[in-house]
Amino acid sequence: MxxxxxxxxxxxxxxxxxGEWRNVVHDVSFDIGPKETxxxxxxxxxGKSVTAMSIMRLLSPxxxxxxxxIDFEGKNLLDLPLEQMQSIRGNRIxxxxxxxxxxxxxxxxxxxxxxxxxxxxxGMSQSQAEAEAVRLLEKVRIPSxxxxxxxYPMNFSGxxxxxxxxxxxxxxxxxxxxxxxxxxxxDVTIQAQILELIKTLQDEEGMSVLFIxxxxxxxxxxxxxxxxxxxxxxxxxxxxxxxxxxxxxxxTRALLSAVPQLGSMTGLDRPLRxxxxxxxxxxxxxxxxxxxxxKRDVGPILKVDKLVTRFDIKKGFLRSTIGRIHAxxxxxxxxxxxxxLSLVGESGCGKSTTGxxxxxxxxxxxxxxxxxxxxxxxxxxxxxxxIRREAQMIFQDPFESLNPRIRIGDAIAEPIVxxxxxxxxxxxxxxxxxxxxxxxSASMADRFPHEFSGGQRQRVCIARALALEPKLIIAxxxxxxxxxxxxxxxxxxxxxxxxxxGLGYLFISHDMAVVERISHRVAVMYLGEIVEIGPRQAVFExxxxxxxxxxxxxxPIADPSRRQTRRISNDEIKSPFRAAxxxxxxxxxxxxxxxxxxxxx
Amino acid sequence: xxxxxxxxxxxxxxxxxxxxxLVFVGLYLVGNxxxxxxxPTATPAERLQVIQxxxxxxxxxxxxxxxxxxxxxxxxGNSFVFNQPALTLxxxxxxxxxxxxxxxxxxxxxxxxxxGIYAGLKPKSLVSKSVMTxxxxxxxxxxxxxxxxxxxxxxxxxxxxxxxxxxxxxxIFGVPLSLFTLDGLxxxxxxxxxxxxxxxSLIIRLTRAGVLETMxxxxxxxxxxxxxxxRRIVRVHVLKNTLIPLxxxxxxxxGSLIAFAVVTExxxxxxxxxxxxxxxxxxxxxxxxxxxxxxxxxxxxIINLLVDILYSIVDPRVRLEGNS
Numbered sequence: 001m002x003x004x005x006x007x008x009x010x011x012x013x014x015x016x017x018x019g020e021w022r023n024v025v026h027d028v029s030f031d032i033g034p035k036e037t038x039x040x041x042x043x044x045x046x047g048k049s050v051t052a053m054s055i056m057r058l059l060s061p062x063x064x065x066x067x068x069x070i071d072f073e074g075k076n077l078l079d080l081p082l083e084q085m086q087s088i089r090g091n092r093i094x095x096x097x098x099x100x101x102x103x104x105x106x107x108x109x110x111x112x113x114x115x116x117x118x119x120x121x122x123g124m125s126q127s128q129a130e131a132e133a134v135r136l137l138e139k140v141r142i143p144s145x146x147x148x149x150x151x152y153p154m155n156f157s158g159x160x161x162x163x164x165x166x167x168x169x170x171x172x173x174x175x176x177x178x179x180x181x182x183x184x185x186x187d188v189t190i191q192a193q194i195l196e197l198i199k200t201l202q203d204e205e206g207m208s209v210l211f212i213x214x215x216x217x218x219x220x221x222x223x224x225x226x227x228x229x230x231x232x233x234x235x236x237x238x239x240x241x242x243x244x245x246x247x248x249x250x251x252t253r254a255l256l257s258a259v260p261q262l263g264s265m266t267g268l269d270r271p272l273r274x275x276x277x278x279x280x281x282x283x284x285x286x287x288x289x290x291x292x293x294x295k296r297d298v299g300p301i302l303k304v305d306k307l308v309t310r311f312d313i314k315k316g317f318l319r320s321t322i323g324r325i326h327a328x329x330x331x332x333x334x335x336x337x338x339x340x341l342s343l344v345g346e347s348g349c350g351k352s353t354t355g356x357x358x359x360x361x362x363x364x365x366x367x368x369x370x371x372x373x374x375x376x377x378x379x380x381x382x383x384x385x386x387i388r389r390e391a392q393m394i395f396q397d398p399f400e401s402l403n404p405r406i407r408i409g410d411a412i413a414e415p416i417v418x419x420x421x422x423x424x425x426x427x428x429x430x431x432x433x434x435x436x437x438x439x440x441s442a443s444m445a446d447r448f449p450h451e452f453s454g455g456q457r458q459r460v461c462i463a464r465a466l467a468l469e470p471k472l473i474i475a476x477x478x479x480x481x482x483x484x485x486x487x488x489x490x491x492x493x494x495x496x497x498x499x500x501x502g503l504g505y506l507f508i509s510h511d512m513a514v515v516e517r518i519s520h521r522v523a524v525m526y527l528g529e530i531v532e533i534g535p536r537q538a539v540f541e542x543x544x545x546x547x548x549x550x551x552x553x554x555x556p557i558a559d560p561s562r563r564q565t566r567r568i569s570n571d572e573i574k575s576p577f578r579a580a581x582x583x584x585x586x587x588x589x590x591x592x593x594x595x596x597x598x599x600x601x
Numbered sequence: 602x603x604x605x606x607x608x609x610x611x612x613x614x615x616x617x618x619x620x621x622x623l624v625f626v627g628l629y630l631v632g633n634x635x636x637x638x639x640x641p642t643a644t645p646a647e648r649l650q651v652i653q654x655x656x657x658x659x660x661x662x663x664x665x666x667x668x669x670x671x672x673x674x675x676x677x678g679n680s681f682v683f684n685q686p687a688l689t690l691x692x693x694x695x696x697x698x699x700x701x702x703x704x705x706x707x708x709x710x711x712x713x714x715x716x717g718i719y720a721g722l723k724p725k726s727l728v729s730k731s732v733m734t735x736x737x738x739x740x741x742x743x744x745x746x747x748x749x750x751x752x753x754x755x756x757x758x759x760x761x762x763x764x765x766x767x768x769x770x771x772x773i774f775g776v777p778l779s780l781f782t783l784d785g786l787x788x789x790x791x792x793x794x795x796x797x798x799x800x801x802s803l804i805i806r807l808t809r810a811g812v813l814e815t816m817x818x819x820x821x822x823x824x825x826x827x828x829x830x831x832r833r834i835v836r837v838h839v840l841k842n843t844l845i846p847l848x849x850x851x852x853x854x855x856g857s858l859i860a861f862a863v864v865t866e867x868x869x870x871x872x873x874x875x876x877x878x879x880x881x882x883x884x885x886x887x888x889x890x891x892x893x894x895x896x897x898x899x900x901x902x903i904i905n906l907l908v909d910i911l912y913s914i915v916d917p918r919v920r921l922e923g924n925s
Contacts, residue, residue: 058825062725083830090828097826102819107841107916116837117827152917168827 004031004071005175005208006055011068013047013054021065025050026232028068032176037202037209039223039240041216043255043483044454046229048212052180055210056095057085073175091121094169098181100162104153110164111149117171136167139204140197159190163197170201177202178210183218187346188510192554195222214483216259217513217556220244221563228252240560253277257284258488259558260513262540269537271340271518273495274488291499293338294520299373301472301504302335302358302391307367309350309357313577326576327353328364329528329584337471338498340505342515342536344551345525348576351508354525355474358506359391360384372471389419392465396477398457402449409445412464419468434463439493455486459493466497474506479514491518512555516540521595524548527576529587534596544590544598606906613902620898621672622665624891629661634681634885655681668891677895678888682881687892691874695896696776697767698866698873702858704780704793706851709800716801717808718843722835724813732805739802748795748868755791763788765870792869796862800854807850811843818842845916852908860897 013025025047032038042048053059054066057077070077073092077085089095097103104113114136115129124132130149137145140163153161162182169177179198183191199222202209211223219226219240226243228236228251236249247253254277265272270292276285309328312321327350335341343351356362358369360376369376371391379387395401402411412434413427422430432442438459449457458478465473475494479487491514497503509515515522516536523533524547532545543549557563578584589597635652643651652658656667671678677688720729756764768788770777779785815821816839824834863875870876874893881889913919 056826058822086828086830088828089826095823095826097819097823099819103823105820105824105838105842106918107845108837116829116833120827120829120833154918165823168823 002033004033005036005073006032006210007069007071008051008055009069009071011051011054011066011070013050013059013067014065015059016063016065024232025054028227028229028234030227030234030237032208032210035202035206035208036225037211037223039211039213039219039226040229041213041219041226041255042229043214043485045231047232048214048229049180051229052095052178052210052212055178056089056093087121090117090169090174091172092174093176093178094172094174095178096162096165096169096180096182098184100158100165100185103165104161106153109150109152110156114149114164114168114171117168121172132171133167136171137164139170139201140164140167142167158186159193162186162190162194166194166197166201170205170207173205174207176208176210178212180212181214182211184213184215188512189346189550189554191218192556195556198222215556216256216484217261217558220558220560221556228255244558244560250277253284254485256558258485260484260488260511260517261558262513262516262552262555263557265516265537266541267537269520269535271495271520273492274517276488276492290495293498293502295337295339295502298337300334300370301337301372302333302506303368303370304331304333304354304358305368307331307354307357307369308365309353309362310365321580323577323579324582326350326528326578326582326584328357329576330587331367331525331528331530333523333530333533335472335504335506337504338502339521340498340507340519341521341523342507342509342519343523343525344509344512344515346510346551349525350528350576351510351525352476353528355393355476355506355508358474359388359393361393385419389468390470391472391474392468392470393474393476394458394461394465394478396480398454398461398481399449401461402457404449407446407448408452408460411449412445412460412467415464416467421468430467431463434467435460437466437497438463439489453486455482455490458482458486458490462490462493462497466501469501470503472504472506474508476508477510478507480509480511487514494518512551513558524551527574529599532596532598534593534598538593538596542592542596544592544596546601548598609902609906613899616902617895617898620894621668621891624894625661625665625668625887628885628887628890632885633657634887637884638681672895677892680881680889681886682884682889687886687888690877690889691892691896694872694874694877696778697871698859698862698875700778700780701789701792701796701862701866701871701873702855704789705796705800705858705862706855708793708797709804709854710851712797713801713804714808714847717805718812718835718840720805721809721812721816721843724809729809733809736802736805739798740806742798744795744799745864745868747798748792748865751791751795752868762791764791767872792865792871795869796858796865800858803850803854804847807847808843811846812839815839815842841915845912848908848911848915852904852911856897856901856904859900 008031009029011025011028012023014021014023028051030038040048040051050059055070055077057066059066066078068078072088077088104110111130111133114133115126118124118129118132119126133149134145137148142148142160142163156164182198183194186194195218198209213219223240226238226240227234228243228249230251236243236247236252243252244256247256257275257277270290272290273287275287277283307328308330311325311327313323313325314320315322331354333341343354345351353362357364358376364377367377371387374383374387376384376387402408409428409431412431416422416427416430417424431445435442435444440456440459440463449460452460479490482490494505495518498505507515507518519536521534522536522539523530524539524545525531526547532539532543532548539548540552543552588600590600591597634655635648635657639648639651656664668678676686679685680687680690683690716732720732723729752764755762766788768779768785769782770779770785771781773781779789821834821838824838862873863879865871866873866875867879878890878893881893
């Protein structure tokens with residue numbers, strides 16, 4: 001190998017937590033060659049981001065201690081005085097972060113945030129810097145760049161902001177770009193655009209990239225070599241091909257087995273559990289196939305017909321309605337008991353609003369909703385309480401959906417007591433049972449939410465939803481915030497519960513690969529409408545609608561040998577905002593197969 | 602923008618209406634000014650004459666109606682005591698109070714913001730801790746007590762500064778100000794500092810909290826990753842974000858400085874509006890009280906409007922809208 005651009009040897013980082021030093025990165029060494037892309041992959045708490053921050057020396061010096069060597073252009077970065085380090089940051093090494101929404105200063109103009117780097121590092125005059133900023137914005141494919149210099153970050157979408165951030169990071173032609181989860185917060189089609197952009201720019205500029213991610217699909221897509229981190233250790237390093245073909249460390253194998261792979265279910269028609277890896281031996285345990293849980297002979301548990309939910313946008317002195325967000329527009333669907341229907345689409349497509357409208361957390365404008373034969377929209381207060389007993393919701397963020405000051409036992413018992421299903425004493429017993437059902441132990445009922453990990457909390461949320469013995473569960477991005485291995489466990493749990501209790505799931509997700517695992521049927525939403533609905537196998541293997549095809553093409557495939565060269569359009573996700581007098585067109589659907597419909601343009 | 606200004610003006614007029622009704626009814630319930638103003642030995646005929654001259658013989662709603670029609674033409678009535686237009690009385694006193702308030706605010710900003718930034722950037726240093734201790738004192742010690750101590754120390758013991766009154770004034774654009782004469786300045790210093798102490802403490806705490814919070818944000822980390830020197834990060838990236846919450850509070854505080862500087866004005870015998878209103882309340886001089894409160898409401902509205910406009914300049918995410 002040629003001389004590396006960046007060489008990390010024996011890097012260890014510790015943080016001071018409550019007076020004690022805790023080691024979070026332990027003896028990590030790896031090199032990055034010229035024009036090479038190295039991915040550091042791991043789950044939350046693995047120390048991958050801390051490694052990146054250590055390289056840039058961005059950790060606060062009072063609370064952290066970094067030892068080892070980081071050689072870059074003949075210098076050990078850890079020994080440099082701060083001033084010299086500042087002339088490397090943003091100049092020789094560029095860095096981009098996960099959250100494009102917060103990386104830019106909201107009160108400064110985009111132009112100023114770009115030019116300050118050019119003025120500072122490259123000694124340009126203000127007018128030179130402005131001209132260069134336009135060139136940079138054009139380089140990251142921002143349309144009509146010149147006119148956008150005077151705009152503020154709030155006028156840019158998430159994907160566009162990440163482009164601006166990349167433009168800033170690349171302003172001084174760095175030798176190395178450190179990208180810390182740069183696409184995690186973005187929609188899948190936008191993620192594909194940004195990955196494509198990073199790859200193209202890397203070719204154009206001839207720089208190296210250190211890519212930090214938790215997503216094996218992204219790793220397979222972008223990196224030449226991969227470092228797998230687990231609890232602060234680099235447990236495995238190798239070319240990406242090698243790691244995907246024959247991982248040696250049990251953790252890498254566990255990680256890979258838990259990675260949902262789009263296309264791994266070709267030919268299967270039922271959901272499939274994730275394989276579990278025995279962490280001691282590294283052996284894959286065989287997957288128990290799921291039983292056929294769908295009750296086809298009884299009526300549907302959920303029936304939604306022509307649901308419409310719109311939000312008025314009011315403006316001006318008289319608060320007149322100038323337009324509406326058509327969040328949900330003429331959505332019809334049916335769900336049988338024991339069946340999983342996934343609602344997929346990108347942010348703003350109305351999938352969550354659909355879920356919320358179904359149990360009237362958001363008011364629908366028109367349409368009919370029946371849960372177990374009971375009309376939801378016309379239900380009175382007490383009837384609604386009864387209906388909500390049968391339809392429970394699980395939310396995305398297990399950290400925010402549990403009250404931090406209520407013991408989880410009480411949180412689970414609350415709905416049981418409120419709905420009068422049992423007395424306080426009996427409810428306590430039920431709580432123990434429920435906790436065991438979701439794979440926790442009854443003795444944990446006395447704990448507070450902060451004593452649990454993210455995955456355990458989501459189990460608690462599931463236990464709380466199960467407390468009322470519902471027939472329908474609406475899971476709104478319930479596994480999106482979880483690490484891959486935990487995600488796999490929670491999905492397996494949901495499949496177990498479906499087998500045991502015949503639950504119907506309305507599974508709302510943007511994650512196509514997870515959807516492929518868990519669903520019987522899939523509905524694709526775009527701008528508030530269902531553009532395609534049908535059996536999972538049909539929709540995934542034979543997508544009909546253009547948007548479905550685009551969505552499928554954008555999902556990264558966790559297989560480096562199937563790396564695709566694709567042309568991604570630079571389209572933004574459109575807004576469902578319409579003028580006040582807008583009348584939605586009549587939609588017609590065509591049948592592509594049994595139960596498989598798609599919208600005609 | 603014009604829609605915004607219009608709706609703001611309407612709000613102000615509504616507030617004025619509600620306030621005037623409350624004050625009218627309130628004062629009516631509290632007591633009869635004639636009882637306070639007239640000596641107990643006055644004959645019933647004298648009494649009747651005074652009552653009639655004040656218009657107090659009419660039912661209260663009629664008095665209110667009369668007040669409203671006059672107010673529309675800019676006449677807020679004559680003071681019961683001085684027999685001069687209430688508005689003129691107040692406007693004569695206003696420059697003194699405004700001067701005091703603005704100087705106090707300026708002192709608050711000049712000391713508060715830099716100290717607050719320092720305390721936010723280096724929260725663990727000894728200096729920051731001393732600054733924070735000082736700010737607790739500034740919060741908790743009563744203004745009148747500090748005022749008295751200041752008079753004792755600087756006027757009585759050291760004899761550096763005069764203890765009371767307003768010094769020489771020079772007219773600036775027709776407004777008599779003491780800010781530009783040496784004598785006036787020396788008279789202004791003590792009361793202004795006395796008023797400013799609480800504001801300094803408040804601004805220190807707010808700035809520190811803002812800086813501490815902003816320093817944790819992603820864009821500061823990104824600014825560091827851009828290789829910008831710490832100085833620029835604080836001056837450009839952090840400061841502007843810290844100012845946003847500060848502006849609102851400073852606006853409200855300015856209003857309260859102007860309207861309720863009573864205690865300080867009393868201690869330092871400052872000839873401002875505060876003293877006038879206290880005297881007016883004591884004798885139930887309704888026209889003066891009403892005029893004073895109306896001016897206060899208008900002033901608060903103007904300050905709030907300025908704050909909102911300033912806010913939208915500093916923070917591009919805020920848009921001025923009809924009803925916000």
